[in-house]
Amino acid sequence: MDYVVEMVGIRKEFPGIVANDDITIRLKKGEIHALLGENGAGKSTLMSILFGMYQPDRGMIKVNGREVRISNPNVANRLGIGMVHQHFKLVEPFTVTENIILGSETRKYFFGLDIRTAAKRVEQLSQRYGLNVDPYAKIENISVGMQQRVEILKMLYRDAEVLIFDEPTAVLTPQEINDLQEIMRKLVSEGKSIILITHKLKEIKAVADRCxxxxxxxTIGTVDVAETSREEMAEMMVGRSVSFTVDKTEGHPGDVVLEIESLNVKNSKKVNALKSFSLNVNAGEILGIAGVDGNGQTELVEAITGLRPIESGTVVLKGKKLNGLSIRQRNNSGIAHIPEDRQKRGLVLDYTLEENLILEVYNQPPYSKRGLLRSEAISQHADHIIQSFDVRSGTGGSSIVRSMSGGNQQKAIIGREVERDPDLLIAVQPTRGLDVGSIEYIHKRLVEQRDKGKAVLLISLELDEVLNLSDRIAVINNGELVGIVKSSETNERELGLMMAGYRKEEAAHE
Structure with missing residues (x-):
């Protein structure tokens, strides 16, 4: 059998952890091969080894049947291996073409870059693979989905034969996900081979040949996707059976907890990010916000939590106006916040777990007395959260948070915020980058908050998540409220159209 890439018996150790323990994966020519695993299973490490960013401690890599040593990404490029990273590596003020030729510029007559020839080639590649990218557009002016296509063009421009996609759909709308899957099929029909790193089983079922x-x-095993059910793959991945539906009864909404009235907020570029936005969230309901990334969700959350000033309009929590209150005052009025970026906004990575779990309450009893911290109360609090929320770390409460996996960092934040018993829980991307096992668990805890009569505001880019968890869904586009629908009366298609700016009535007729 001819394989384009074989990684056999790969081992990679980092201090205190074996990331890859004798892993084997073989990629056939012209196939889409999924690499599936939960958080911290070692997927990205394995692909970083193939792309030359790490060196394996043991094991062998063959490309087209020949054993190779990939000492850095340039070697990988020369061997025809390209990678689209989860966080794109693009220079914003540059044009598409300038980004694509960075690092492989062709010079003309010793001075100046030959941008026109390059742009022509970009245009040809873009047409051949159905990418529809404008070679002269600036990165900062194009959508996230388009930026991803620029990353794909970067690989094609360098004649890559093996394309690695790392969690490529994390930031795309449902329509863009469909387009990307179409592009992947086109790439393999032209003879390319693809490795797709993901933990979304739906996408594996849609495009992958083997997994x-x-x-x-x-390595747990390699299966034929067409012959393996989603449930079987999930069980291989987490080691137990997993439920894909959110178990919840009909909600019983109570009084209004959060009232947002004609809110105007500017983004960091001083442009209006929210335009006279109004919304109410009731006790005992999960209100989901659906929208493509960058349509004002972040600014909305920052305006409620106090991280960003409000230009005009009001935010009222249980009858109390929040405008002008400090972040601590808002926290103490009953707001809890699971932030979008757990590492930047949720945790102090070099603090211990127990220190992170009292960040908002360290100055209150029982955690401090007369200005001194009380370590016994602090570690009891940590142990309680570690147990109730199944937070796994090397050495319990004294573990440094940086050493924990993303999923466990996330559970710690959710535990910390839920334990404060808030009236309003704002959950932003609460399961971002988590595997099915952790997602199932976090969804349970959010529904539990709702059933306790709390108001939950859920902001997520995962449409499935918004549909599954929410009682009502508010759709946001370009900082404006497009409409509010009941989740039991809508579907992915209608929401997708509304996210693109169609009103509910128009979406029904599209």
Missing amino acids: TVIRRGK
Whole structure:
């Protein structure tokens, strides 16, 4: 059998952890091969080894049947291996073409870059693979989905034969996900081979031919996707059976907890990010906000939590106006916030777990007395959260948070915020980058908050999540409220159209 890439018996250790423990994956020419595993299973490490960013401690890599040593990404490029990273590596003020030729510029007559020839080639590649990218557009002016296509063009421009996609759909709308899947099929029909790193089983079922599952750094097996059910793959991935539907009864909404009235907020570029936005969230309901990334969701959350000033309009919590209150005052009035970026906004990575769990309450009893911290109360609090929320870390409350996996960092934040018993819980991307096991758990805890009569504001880019969890869904586009629908009366297609700016009535007729 001819394989374009073989990684056999790969081992990679980092201090205190074996990320890859004798992993084997073989990629056939012209196939889409999924690499599936939960958080911290070692997927990205394995692909970083193939792309030359890390060196394996043991094991062998063959490209087109020949054993190779990939000492850095340039070697990978020369061997025809390209990678689209989860966080794009693009220079915003540059044009598409300038970004694509960075690092492989062709010079003309010793001075000046030959941009026109390059742009022509970009245009040809873009047409051939159905990418529809304007070679002269600036990165800062194009959508996230388009930026991803620029990353794909970067690989094609360098004649890559093996394309690695790392969690490529994390930031796309449902329509863009469909387009990307179409592009992937086109690429393999032209003879390219693709490795797709993901933990979204729906997408594996949609495009992949085979799937290699890894768990805790070991290969569990490689299966034929057409013959394997979603449930079977999930079980290989987490080691137990997993439920895909959110178990919840009909909600019983109570009084209004959060009232937002004609809110105007500017973004960091001083442009209006929210335009006379109004919304109410009731006790005992989960209100989901659906929208493409960058349509004002972040500014909305920052305006409520006090991280960003309000230009005009009001935010009222249980009858009390929040405008002008400090972040601490808002926290103490009953707001809890699971932030979008757990590492930037949620945790102090070099503090211990127990220190992170009292960040908002360290100055209150029982955690401090007369200005001194009381370590016994602090570690009891930490132990309670670690147990109730199944937070796994090397050494319990004294573990440094940086050493924990993303999923466990996330559970710690959710535990900390829920334990404060807030009236309003704002959950932003609460399951971003988590595997099915952790997602199932976090969804349970959010529904539990709702059933306790709390108001939950859920902001997520995962349409499935918004549909599954929410009682009502507010759709936001370009900072404006497009409309509010009941989740039991809508579907992905209608929401997708509304996210693109169609009103509910228009979406029904599209």
